[in-house]
Amino acid sequence: MPADTIHLASTATTHPSFTVWGHEIVVDVPLPTLVFAAVGAAFVARYAWSWFRLVAELTVVPGISLKKFQTKTKGAVSWAAVTGCTAGIGLEFARQLAAKGFGVVLVGRRQAALDELAQEIEAKYKVPTKTVIADAADVAGRDAAIARVVAATRDIDLGVLINNVGASHEMPVAFADTDPAEIDAIIQTNISWTLQFTRAILPQLVARSADLDAPKSLVLNIGSLSGRIPSALLAAYSCTKGGLQTWNTAVAAEVEPVGVMFRMVFPAFVVSNMSKIRKPSLTVPTARDFVKSTLGSLGLQRGAQGRPYDATPYPSHALLDYVVGLFGGVSEQLGVSVILGMHKDIRARALRKKAREAKAAKSQ
Ligand SMILES: NC(=O)c1ccc[n+]([C@@H]2O[C@H](COP(=O)([O-])OP(=O)(O)OC[C@H]3O[C@@H](n4cnc5c(N)ncnc54)[C@H](OP(=O)(O)O)[C@@H]3O)[C@@H](O)[C@H]2O)c1
Structure with a gap:
């Protein structure tokens, strides 16, 4: 009973x-x-x-330590390769990974800038570097450039790859008015280069982490919230970053079970040449703070809740990403509209600046 x-x-x-x-x-x-x-x-x-x-x-939840991706063999060095490392976010990845004891393979398009960075890193962090010249937008030179990186990394313990290099529009512009050459350059740099380069390097990372007790490998693909929230007036850029997110999830499902952490990182605005923003604020971190936040939260999704292989690490960007997804179609549509308005403003300011510069040049 x-x-x-x-x-x-x-x-x-x-x-x-x-x-x-x-x-x-x-x-x-x-x-x-x-x-x-x-x-x-x-x-x-x-x-x-x-x-x-x-x-x-x-x-309160800590990220995975970078030590997980480093060899435990005494006296040996694990390496990280960083593309687009001579400015902005890539430069900070190179510096902060060197500060954690990684040797760094510096991949960029300007030899003098690569040499200068190599000297700075070796002197300051006492780790070895290698430089490889590669222009990610150069279709004809792409395979040779990739072969140079593969040759440079063949005999080292490469454990980390930062796919950072990226190209955007010179300024926000309607898709119907976009220069076809700009569309090609964006697709070549963001998609073709990233996929082909990763295809060439990934087997080495997979082989390295195959054993259970071997150090794990890490690939961070630097995306953009422009890929997460479709961005009017940056349509080609937005398309490539959205495509990279889909690619990232597909490849992650293949390689994460065999020891390669393969993650997409979503910045909103960061102070850099690309954003043309010079002053940091609550919503626009310096590249240094952005990278610190990214490397300090490895393995966490933060603002990308519900998207298993994605991370929106910087706090204000994380809240933005989270809120846009919170009320389904309503908040997604609102996000698209707000970004359209913002890009219209940025375009108007950029055009005014261009006109001022043209006038000044004429009067000289
Ligand atoms: N900054 C932002 O607000 C923001 C927001 C979302 C996503 N992102 C993403 O973050 C990544 C880094 O952007 P960033 O803001 O740090 O840009 P950045 O300050 O303009 O730096 C870009 C870096 O990539 C290099 N680079 C550009 N085109 C290249 C090419 N064709 N071949 C080889 N290297 C090339 C640049 O070399 P040089 O020094 O020779 O110019 C520089 O080292 C990009 O993938 C971007 O889409 C940035």
């Missing part, structure tokens, strides 16, 4: 009942109500869980 009776709603006697730990549970709410309540509870639980994870990952 049950110890007592719990009614989920009214006390009608004709409804099904069952017993849990000595309590009789009488289901006397109408079935549709019960189904709606269960679905509602599932939704609330999903959002509560993702919100809890977001807050925890931004405050």
Whole structure:
């Protein structure tokens, strides 16, 4: 005999009942109500869980240590390769990975800048460097450039690859007015180079991490929130970064089970030549702070909750990414509209600046 009776709603006697730990549970709410309540509870639980994870990952949950990707052999050095490393975010990845003891393969298009950075890193962090000249936008020279990087990394313990190099539009522009050559350069740099370069380097990273007790390998693909939130007036750029996200998820499913952590990183605006923003703010970090946040939260999704191989590491960017996904179509559409307005403003300012410069040049 049950110890007592719990009614989920009214006390009608004709409804099904069952017993849990000595309590009789009488289901006397109408079935549709019960189904709606269960679905509602599932939704609330999903959002509560993702919100809890977001807050925890931004405050107390630590990222995976970079040591996991370094050899434990005494006296030996593990290496990281960084593309587009002579300025901005790539430069900071090169510096901060060197500060953690990685030798760095510096890949860029200007030999003098690569040499200068190599000298700085070797003097400051006491780690070895190699430089490889490669122009990611150069279709004809692409295979030779990739072969040079493969040759430079063949005999070293390469454990980290930062696919950072990227190209965007000179300024926001309607797709119908975009210079076809600019579209080609963006696709070549962001998609063709990144995929072919990774295809050439990845087997080495997979082989390195095959054994259970071997150090793991890490690939970070630098995307953009422009790929996550379709960005009007930067349509070609937005398309390539969105494409990279899909590619990243597909490849991650292949290589993560065999020891290669393969993640897409989503910045919003960061102070750099590309963003043309010079002053940091709450929403626009310096490249240094952005990279610190990224390397300090490896393995966490932060703002990219619910997207397994994605990470939006910088706190204000993380909140933006999270909120855009929060109310489905409504917040996604709002995000697209807000970005269109913002890019219209940026274009108007860029055109005014161009006109001022043209006038100044004429008067000289
Ligand atoms: N900054 C942002 O607000 C922002 C936002 C979202 C995503 N991102 C992404 O973050 C990544 C880095 O951007 P960033 O802001 O650091 O840019 P950045 O300051 O302009 O630096 C770009 C770096 O890539 C190099 N580079 C550019 N084109 C190249 C080419 N064709 N071949 C070889 N190297 C090339 C540049 O070399 P030089 O020194 O020779 O110019 C420089 O080292 C990109 O993938 C970008 O899409 C940036």
